[in-house]
Every structure is written in C-alpha cells, then in structure tokens.
Amino acid sequence: MIIHDMEQGTEEWFAVRLGIPTASKFADIYTSTGKASSSQGKYLHSLTAEWMMGKKIETYQNDAMNWGNEKEPEARTYYELEWGNDVEQTGFITTDDGMIGGSPDGLTEAGGLEIKCPTPHVHVEYLLAGKCPSKYVPQVQGLMFLTGKPHWDFVSYHPDMAKQLIVRVERSEEWIEGFTAEIQKFNTKLLSMRERLAA
Helix, strand or coil: CEEECCCCCCHHHHHHCCCCCEHHHHHHCECCCCCECCCHHHHHHHHHHHHHHCCCCCCCCCHHHHHHHHHHHHHHHHHHHHHCCCCECCCEEECCCCCCEECCCEECCCCEEEEECCCHHHHHHHHHHCCCCHHHHHHHHHHHHHHCCCEEEEEECCCCCCCCEEEEEECCHHHHHHHHHHHHHHHHHHHHHHHHHHC
C-alpha cells in the first residue's frame, strides 16, 4: 500500500489516479453480491481513453453532488464527535504497483470512513434501511482491500435532520478474495488494451 499525501481534487490527485480502477467505481468490476459486473467493458474503455488522452473524462456534476461535497467536512466532524474517533484525511491510496487506487473519506486508528451527504429523501431511505447501501459495498470493501483495515464506517449525513446514520461494515474476506481475482483479470485486460493501442 502506498499513501499519496495530496489534497483530493487537485491536479496531482487526478494525475495519480488517471487510467486506473478506483474504489468509487469498483462496482463496475465486481458487484456487492460477488459477481463480475456487466459494466466492465464500458469501464475498461473509459480508463483506456483517459490513459490515451492523459486527462480525466469530464463527468456531470449536479447541484446535489456539489452540495454533498460541501457538507462532507461537517459530516466528518459530526462522526468524530459522535464516535470519538480521530479521523486522518488522506489524498489517495494505491497498491504497490500503482494500478489500483482509492480515496478514503478518512482513516481511523482501526478502520476507515465513507461519507455520503445525500438528498433528504435518500437520507431517509438510508435511515430506514439501517445499513450500508448495496451500491456502496464494493467501494467500502474495496477500500478495506487496499488498506488492510478490518472495518469501515458508513455515514449518511444531512444537516437539517436530527437523525444521522453511522453503521459499521465488517471486512468480508470472501468478497475480497473474489474481488482480488476479478480485478487482476480486469487489469490484465486493461494493460492488453494499452499495448494494442500503443503499437
């Protein structure tokens, strides 16, 4: 594991993650139920395109996404006060070969932190479910794969509501074993595409 000490969203941060699979998109490689994702082909092509262009593919950012990013520091402070955990912010974490990475929302002494600041109705949905939504399981388990941490805390936060959600997700060795095999095959295909297009 290599921890790259940089601010998220900077040019340096985009450069180190360019053209490699990252945690927020692990669901496009391996699903929460432990199966190869049907989205692998599209993700392979997107990463190869980034590598060829030497820059990230611009994605749409709506008001809800921007609002969520703005509220993340507030949510992190809430978590620290509520659970008494000091949170260390990191820029980007990669495997030793630099071919797989992720940006945790925070690391604690024993685990890590994933923060979501969703719209009000989605926050209510998460509160009622009382667990990490399945669409984020690959991201959370994938970050445990990268860091070796035994658990990860999922936070859903909305500043205008009295109730917030903090749930602990335990490391699944079964999921991580399957993911490890799948992402190795994925990266073999990725490198093969690069070689073909560089020829």
